[in-house]
Structures are given as structure tokens and as C-alpha cells.
Amino acid sequence: MSDTFSKQEQEVIYRLIRARRDIRHFASDPVPEDALQRILEAAHYAPSVGFMQPWNFILITSQEIKQKIKASFEETNREQLQVLSEDERKELYRKLKLEGIMEAPINIAVTCDRNRDAPFVLGRSPMPETDLYSTCLAIQNMWLAARAEGIGIGWVSLINQQEVKQILRLPAGVELVAYLCIGYPTQFPKKPMLEELGWKSRLPLKTLVYENQWGQLKTF
Amino acid sequence: MSDTFSKQEQEVIYRLIRARRDIRHFASDPVPEDALQRILEAAHYAPSVGFMQPWNFILITSQEIKQKIKASFEETNREQLQVLSEDERKELYRKLKLEGIMEAPINIAVTCDRNRDAPFVLGRSPMPETDLYSTCLAIQNMWLAARAEGIGIGWVSLINQQEVKQILRLPAGVELVAYLCIGYPTQFPKKPMLEELGWKSRLPLKTLVYENQWGQLKTF
DSSP states (O other), X not given: OOSOOOHHHHHHHHHHHHHOOBOOOBOSOOOOHHHHHHHHHHHHTSOOGGGOOOEEEEXXXXXXXXXHHHHHXXXXXXXXXXXXXXXXXXXXXXXXXXXXXXXXXEEEEEEEXXXXXXXXXXXXXXXXXXXXXXXXXXXXXXXXXXXXXXXXEEEOOOSOHXXXXXXXXXOTTEEEEEEEEEEXXXXXXXXXXXXXXXXXXXXXGGGSEEESXXXXXXXX | OOSOOOHHHHHHHHHHHHHOOBOOOBOSOOOOHHHHHXXXXXXXXXXXXXXXXXXXXXXXXXXXXXXXXHHHHHHHHHHHHHHOOOHHHHHHHHHOOOOOTTTXXXXXXXXXXXXXXXXXXXXXXXXXXXXXXXXXXXXXHHHHHHHHTTOEEEEOOOSOHHHHHHHTTOOTTEEEEEEEEEEOBSOOOSSOHHHHTTSOOOOOGGGSEEEXXXXXXXXX
């Protein structure tokens, strides 16, 4: 295994990072098991605090369980719509497709077992949330690996965590970090949906980079 | 820009994911500004809930500020050592190098502005922590991009969050998600340090993958 990445290989990686999208429109084609395994392995190669590897992956393939999750999404989505006050935003919000739970051939719940290796996890105790953060690093590995395989992932955040935890029978101490829909997308859009539809623009990076203290802009 | 990734390109990506390491031994060579920009751009291309882009990056180059952070690390590390009860673990722990704050040419504090776009962030309110999670996705992009450039990143979790927030003058509502050391490593080790030193082994992936509910192992 080579230790370095050529300019050309770096370009592949940057192209991948830019081509990744949050997918909500899925084709019905199944995800091949070997691709699925490679994606999960990529997740498992993420860093974790104290090498804790606190993640589990629950693959949801049962239509019945998907249906329960979908119902939970719909209720949460209705509640969100009521919170929005401006009519214009409401109108746009209504048009957005925010999940692909039923269409995606697989859903994956990514969890964090907060008691793994308890009581002593090297490096965690000053920032106990680093186990949850490690799980997110695994999710990004997974998302990028899937994109490389031509497979899309969509993160459904509009769900009732407690309900989903019950549906999936998560024991106490295991947190639901992400609920993901996985499958071949009908397309990988050029831009994020919310940017495309004018919900929000990409911020200029240079406004977000400071030097030595908050608010002191870095000049490149 | 091509939309797909060839088998060979996929291999580059999987090789990158496996070659990434948490680095604590840095060479003194400076990080070129153009590489640093590419790494930060990679971070900025991460997904975020409601396209919130809640992250900021504070580049720490001042020796004085690094010294303050290092002092905070040392105090936290001493406290951790006292928590460890087994003598054997204690001995091993004492030998571990857990950060490269002073040696790394740059440190980067990655923060999450929890009030960005407040009060309404599309999709966040049922799981308010998704803004912190989005910031972690950006960190993993950054980590992978750096590795592609031959640059190492180490995440220092043994710090006192409140102290570091004060040192960097983070305003209320802005959370410190990660404190990273960045620079050229003396080497990229073959295995994670904690695995190499026998602190902990990599778990078999198949024990972590369930189907449809917690505890029901998926058979591949």
C-alpha cells in the first residue's frame, strides 16, 4: 500500500467531496451486499476517542419498520410546518422532499453506545460528547464511500428520537445519532437542494476562518 | 466534472480512508497556505442540517495561545491519570503521547455556532444536536483531505472546554467541537497508536451490524 497520494489522486478525493449530496429521491434498484459491506467498513475505519468504536449500524429492510419510522417522520414534519410563520417560507417548505424512507431499499440507523468501554475511555471524560462526535466521523466516511460507489445517502433529521429508539429497541445508554436512507439516487444534483431552491446560499468560506481568536478574520 | 468514480478511483478513496491516522508527532515544516485552503474548503463542503453551515475554523499560530492551551491539556491529563486505577493501564497511559500542540505548526479549533440561522433551522429542531453533528462531518472531510495532502491531524480531547473557549474568546452560543493539531507528521503509522500499543483492538465489524432491530445480527 502506497503511503502517498499523487496530485491526480488528490483530485479524485476533492471531486468526491464536492460531488457528495444528501439524497431524497431513490431508484428501486437494490444495493449490492458487497458495496454495502465496503461502505460499512469505511465507516468502521473512522477515528474514535480512545479507539472506542462506539458505533453500531442497524440496517432496516423490513417494510413494516420503515412504515413506522415514516409515520414518525410525518408527524414531526407536520409539527415543523406549524412552527414556520412566514407564508412564503411555508410554501417553499411544503414543496421540499425531506426523506426517502420508503423508496430507499435500505435505511440505516447509526447509533452510539455511550457505555462501551465504560467506565474509563481514554480522552473522553473531559468532553463526554466525543463518542457521539466519533460516530459522526464514521457517518461521513460512509457517506463518501457510498458516493464513490454511486450510491446516495440522505440523513433524515425530522424524526422523533424517542419513538425511533423504541421502534428499533435500542437499550438504555445507546443513542440514535443518525437515521439514513441508502440507495441508488435518481440523480446526484449539481448543488445541495436547499441551495438550488433558494432556501439558503453557501456562505463564503473566508468569512468563517479566523486566526488566534474568535472574530479575527484570517487573511489568505 | 465526471459524475462517476471508476473502480480504480474507488480504490484511491478506500486507501485514503484506511491510511488516515490521528497524528501526535509532527515535523516542524510549515503547512503551505494553498494546501491549508484546500483542506478548509473540503471541510466547508460537508453536509449540514438545513444547509446551516454552522462551523468556524480558528487557526492558532500564536505561540502564546498554544502555550495556554498546552497548559490546559497538561492539567486535564494529570487529572485523568489519577482516575485510572489499574497500575498496568496507568503505566501504559503515562507513555502515550496524546497531543502535538506545540510541535504542530498550526492548531485549529473547530466551532459550532448554535445560533446561526436561529430561530428556524430546517430539520434541526427535533434533534437540536444535529448542528454539532454537521460540524463533525466537516471535521472528517478536513481530516481526509489533509491525509491526501500528506498532512496529519490529531484531535486533542483532553482539554478543558470552558478554558479553551475563554482563551479563544468564543461568544455565548458558540461551542468548541474539536481542537486539532495540524502539520506534516514524522510518519503515518500503519495502525492506530492505541491498537499498536495494545490499549485496545479493532472490533470485528460483523459484531456491530444489526438488522431491523438492536441485537439482531445481520448475516452477510
